[in-house]
Every structure is written in structure tokens, then in C-alpha cells.
Amino acid sequence: MLPARTGADEAELYGALKAVDMAAWVRGLEDGPDTEVGRGALSLTPAQGQQVALARLILADPHILVLDEAASMLDPGAARHLERSPARMLEGRTVIAVAHRPQTACDSDLIAVVEHGRTTEAGAHRRLIAADGPCAELWRSWHGGDGERSRA
Numbered sequence: 389m390l391p392a393r394t395g396a397d398e399a400e401l402y403g404a405l406k407a408v409d410m411a412a413w414v415r416g417l418e419d420g421p422d423t424e425v426g427r428g429a430l431s432l433t434p435a436q437g438q439q440v441a442l443a444r445l446i447l448a449d450p451h452i453l454v455l456d457e458a459a460s461m462l463d464p465g466a467a468r469h470l471e472r473s474p475a476r477m478l479e480g481r482t483v484i485a486v487a488h489r490p491q492t493a494c495d496s497d498l499i500a501v502v503e504h505g506r507t508t509e510a511g512a513h514r515r516l517i518a519a520d521g522p523c524a525e526l527w528r529s530w531h532g533g534d535g536e537r538s539r540a
Contacts, residue, residue: 396447401421401447402414402415403446404443404444404446404447405421405443407442407443407446408439408440408442408443408446409439410436410439410440410443413436417430425440450481451481452482452483452484453481453482453484454483454484454485455484455485455486456485456486489530490523490526490530490531491530491531494527495513496513497512498511498512499512499513499523501516501521501522501523501526508521508522509521509522509523
């Protein structure tokens with residue numbers, strides 16, 4: 389199911405699974421992490437597929453990541469929790485994340501708002517909220533009120 393990096397020991401494997409809230413689920417499988425998935429084997433939901441992919445990224449330990457809607461198949465609350473869990477393990481890496489949910493972007497060092505293929509504003513969350521431009525408008529449409537008090 390998970391061999392993203394040869395030589396990963398069980399502690400590393402389950403650490404990555406725990407980071408994406410799948411450790412208990414995998415432990416409950418008859419063959420654990422050796423369970424075959426896919427056609428003719430155990431089917432994963434789209435959300436589980438995203439979680440497995442994120443766990444594999446954690447195990448692969450890349451210096452640069454490009455994530456395109458990494459938690460799009462999850463409900464907003466579960467997505468937020470999932471995004472924060474691996475974020476701790478991904479510190480010190482360059483992560484380029486494409487996100488349509490404002491909550492996904494608010495913890496980023498730099499947010500670039502792209503409209504119709506053009507960057508219309510860029511900066512940290514607080515600065516973009518204070519600028520009252522497209523990012524602030526999107527934030528209010530999702531959360532209501534001012535961007536700081538509504539921030540989860």
C-alpha cells in the first residue's frame with residue numbers, strides 16, 4: 389500500500405500514517421500496510437486515496453512539494469485537520485500548494501491570488517486581509533466578518 393521509500397522502518401511508516409489520520413485504519417486491516425489496494429483488491433475512497441498519497445509524500449521526504457488541492461475530496465473540517473497534521477512534518481521544505489479553499493492558504497508564508505491567469509495580489513494572510521482586495525473578499529465570503537477574528 390505505501391512503499392514510497394525503500395528502507396522505511398515500521399515507526400516511520402506508522403508515523404506517516406498517523407500524520408494523515410490513517411494509522412488506526414491500516415492497523416485494522418488484515419495485512420496492515422501490506423494490504424493490496426486498487427482494481428481487484430481493497431478499494432479506497434477518494435479521501436483515503438488522498439490520505440495515502442500524503443503519507444507516501446511524508447515517507448519520500450522530498451525537499452520541494454507541489455500539492456494541487458491535496459485535500460479536495462474531504463469535507464472542510466477534515467481537510468483542515470489533515471492539512472495541519474502533515475504540515476508539522478513538512479516544515480523546512482518548499483511547498484507550493486494550489487488551493488481554492490481560503491482556509492487552506494491562510495497558514496502559508498506567501499499567498500498569491502490568481503484570477504484569470506494573472507497574479508492580482510500576493511503577501512501574507514494578515515496583509516492581504518488588511519488590503520481588502522480579492523483575498524479578503526474571498527475570505528469574508530467563506531467565513532464572514534474580518535479575517536483575523538474568523539480565522540480558525
